[in-house]
Every structure is written in C-alpha cells, then in structure tokens.
Amino acid sequence: MHTTSSKPSDREIIQRIIDGDADAFAQILKKYKACVMGIVSRHVPYDHVEETAHNVFVRAYQSLEIFRGDDKFRNWLGSIAVRTCYDFWRERYRSKEVPMSTLTQQHQEWLENVISDTSDQAFSQHGSREEARELLDWALAKLSAEDRIVLELVYLEGLTVKEAAESLGWTAANVKVRTFRSRKKLHKLLSGLIGKGMVQ
C-alpha cells in the first residue's frame, strides 16, 4: 500500500528535472521507453528505431518547460514520438534517402496467394509474412512524408482524425484531406500492381 503511494508522479519527476536534477529523467526513460519504442518501431525502419527513439527523449527533455501538467504525459510524449518520426521521413525524403525497394517474384507469388485466398482468417495469416511488410514499405516509399505519416496513423493504425491531428499538431481538416488522398494513392498503387501482374 505504501509502496504505490511513495512512487513519485510524472509531475513530481518533471519538477525535479526542472529544478536541476537531470538524473531524475532516468525514471521517465525507464517508464516510457517501451511505449516510445513501440510507436517508433511502427513508423521508421528497424535499423533507425534506436536513433529516432533517442531523439524523441532528447526532444522531450528539451521541451519539458512547455509541458503543461494538465495534459497526460504519455499522450504528450507520444505526440513528440510521432512528430519525430515524421521529421525523420521529411529529412529522408529531402535528402532522397528513401529506400526504393524493388519487388521480386516472391512478392508476386505472395500477392497472388492473397488475392486467390477467400478465407478472412488466411488474410490475417498472410499479414505476418515478411513479404507483406516489404510490399507495404514499397508502397509507402512512393508517397510523400506527409501522406505517409497520415496514412499510417489513420488508415493503418486506426486512429481517429482528431487523434492524428493532435499528435501531428495539424488541423483536423488537413488530416482528413490528406487521409483521403493518400488512401486513394495507396489503392491506386496496389491496383496498378495487381493489374500489371507485378512489377520488375
């Protein structure tokens, strides 16, 4: 009983950090690292997850002064994580470092299997396949950084337009329009792929 009440709250820890105790940030790091890693892992390639999550915590530390205690710290940190991932892609697109993977015969076979399969259970089993992720990466690389992040948040993760807008700091109207456009682009890309019988 005493152990739970003696645990400092996020607000108390943040106050200690602002008062000059940088080591207190280790508690924040320990508490939220899994959450941040989870968000970042969904948005950036695996080999960049640690580096991006590192940036998330550094940005959070530097922005602690603007954190308002009435907001939930987890949501606030999650929002920083999403924006850092978006910045990661913006930087990559700007420097033209987005990996444009090519699709192979293996992907073709996988795609044909998915299309010919009629059971919904089988669809979800296909989802665990590496080919699905590679195909998704291929399609997402064809979109802009803005379309990409919106599509991931709203369409793939299932966040509401309002939640995505809050995470990105954009207007709901902007998110709505971008979701619509990016979804259309994704469907067009996939339809083209299916219609052609595959690329390369």
Added chain:
Amino acid sequence: MKNNATKVVDVLKDAYRTKEAVPASDLWETRVMGDIRTLSVPVVQPGFPALFGRFVWHFAPIACFLIVVLWVALVNLDYAPEYEIAATFMANPIEGTLEQFWGV
C-alpha cells in the same frame, strides 16, 4: 465481395499492426542518459501575463512619484489651460472666420 486491392490492404494493415517493437537495450538507455546529462536544464519560461505582472509593478513607484511632481508643478505654476485656449481664440485675428465656420 472485396475487391483485390482492398483484400491486399487488409493484409497490409495486419502486417503493419503486428510489427514487433525493437527492445530498448541497457546500452541505449545509458547513451540517452549520457546525452541528457550534457544538455542544459530545461528552463521554465514564464508566460506573458506573469512577465507583465512582474515588471509593471517596478514602474508603479516611479509613476506615482511623477504624478505627484506634475500635480505640484501645475498648482505652483497656476496654469489653467482652458483660460489660455480661450484667450488665444479671443486674440486670434481669424476669429471671424472660425465663427462663420462653426456657424456661431
């Protein structure tokens, strides 16, 4: 019946949602904390109302002092602006024009 693109999208959604999170290693944690320690402590910047409230009261004694000085000066100089303005109008050679203008 789902069309083919929708079928594929459903599978891709599943693939996206089942992505495993990269585990945070102890080394990574140490590196983050190492960076944090090299950064300066985040400083809380007070908002505009707080800044205004803090600075405006520094000027209050000066403002009070100036009000008293000006009031004393006015009393001592026996300065009455309304009489000065009236006198100026009375002595003004364009008085007639102004009277016509105002329709007096």
